Amino acid sequence: MDKPVFSEPWHAQLFAVTVHLSETGLFGWPEWTELFGRVLKEHGHEKSLDGGDDYFQAWLEALELMLENKNSAKASEIEQLVAAWRGAYLRTPHGEPVRL
Amino acid sequence: MRVKALETLLVEKGLVDPAALDEIIDTYQNRIGPKNGAIVVAKAWCDPAFRSALLTNGTKAVSDLGFYGRQGEHITIVENTPEQHNMVVCTLCSCYPWPLLGIPPSWYKSDAYRARAVRDPRAVLAEFAVTLPEGQAVRVWDSTAEMRYLVLPMRPKGTEGWSQEMLAELVTRDSMVGTGLPKSP
Numbered sequence: 130m131d132k133p134v135f136s137e138p139w140h141a142q143l144f145a146v147t148v149h150l151s152e153t154g155l156f157g158w159p160e161w162t163e164l165f166g167r168v169l170k171e172h173g174h175e176k177s178l179d180g181g182d183d184y185f186q187a188w189l190e191a192l193e194l195m196l197e198n199k200n201s202a203k204a205s206e207i208e209q210l211v212a213a214w215r216g217a218y219l220r221t222p223h224g225e226p227v228r229l
Numbered sequence: 230m231r232v233k234a235l236e237t238l239l240v241e242k243g244l245v246d247p248a249a250l251d252e253i254i255d256t257y258q259n260r261i262g263p264k265n266g267a268i269v270v271a272k273a274w275c276d277p278a279f280r281s282a283l284l285t286n287g288t289k290a291v292s293d294l295g296f297y298g299r300q301g302e303h304i305t306i307v308e309n310t311p312e313q314h315n316m317v318v319c320t321l322c323s324c325y326p327w328p329l330l331g332i333p334p335s336w337y338k339s340d341a342y343r344a345r346a347v348r349d350p351r352a353v354l355a356e357f358a359v360t361l362p363e364g365q366a367v368r369v370w371d372s373t374a375e376m377r378y379l380v381l382p383m384r385p386k387g388t389e390g391w392s393q394e395m396l397a398e399l400v401t402r403d404s405m406v407g408t409g410l411p412k413s414p
Contacts, residue, residue: 134258134332139232144332145253146236148299149245158300159374166321173340180338184323189232202238210234218230229237 140185147192156195165191262331265296266379267400269329270411271393273306274384284308287379291329300377301328305370308381309407313366316354316407317378318346324372326379330402337406347371357408380407387414 135141151158168191169178178184196202213229221227239245269291273280283290287306291297304326307315319325320343325333336342345353350367354360361367370378382404388396391414403409 134262135254136335141254141258142236142250143232144257145250146232146239146245148253149249150239152299153244155244162322162324162374169322177340178338180323180335180340180342184335184338189235193235196235196239201242201244202235206238207231207234210238211231214230214234214237 136181137185140182143185143189143192147188150192155199155201161191161195164195167191168194257327257332261328263329263400263402263405264397265331266326266329266402266405267397268393269294269296269306269379270381270400270405271397273381274388274396275393280381283381296328298328300324301326303376304329304379305376306379306381307368307370309383311362311365311383313368314354314361314407315378315380316346316350316367316369317372317380318343318369319372320344320347321371321373324374324377326377329379330405334402354408357403359408359410380405382411385411385413 135144147161150156151161165188169184169187172178172183172187172190176183178187193202193204193207197204214227217227217229236245236247236250240247269283272294273283279290283306287304288297288302290306291301291304307317309315319337323333323338323343325337342353347369350369351361354367372378382400384396385399388399399412399414401409401412404411
């Protein structure tokens, strides 16, 4: 049996967001691969990446960098929402959908 | 959670449409995968005119079969012969012919593969349990955002008279990346 295409839901989400942003014209795919390749290389200096979580961590960092470059989203804005989501997770009773 | 936050932010800014995200995930999770590439390979084994069109202009030949779209804009088909085995890598990140093979497996994205496929392809192949005859050279193709590759493996012996559908069952994902060979009949 083949493994699932995306081993974690967040990998799939991240992939989709990036493809979508590229398709809607925020950046070109070659531009993306160049930036992503650079971040991957930097991450690879610290340890050998196995192509799983660590690969998508680098992907996420690259996307945030791209959004910062394009003035589309600032790190501080992302931080704010991370905090908001964390709060929502903590507030939501077990079994109910988490909402902001 | 960080991805969730990022997505929320982009939706709020109107840069991302959640329905489009669902569509993209569904496409790659459920609809596009190596079965597409296997159809192309099996057809090339059965149909000499298609094989020649495929090797001349891979992008056009596969899009005529309905395999086109994201990351399929420029596809070159590299044919294995008794003299040369082909293997595909993306040393920069993980460029891959999505319309034909779907999303690459983890090993394709790993540093170990990306770094060593070019330097020592035979050792990498050995790890995939592929041993090539002495006289068969290995050529490694480095994919980019502009050009992606699909390996056309050699048709297994003992499959004379097989239908295209039966042949497609023998074509594995790895055989189209060059880290494997088709299954034996």
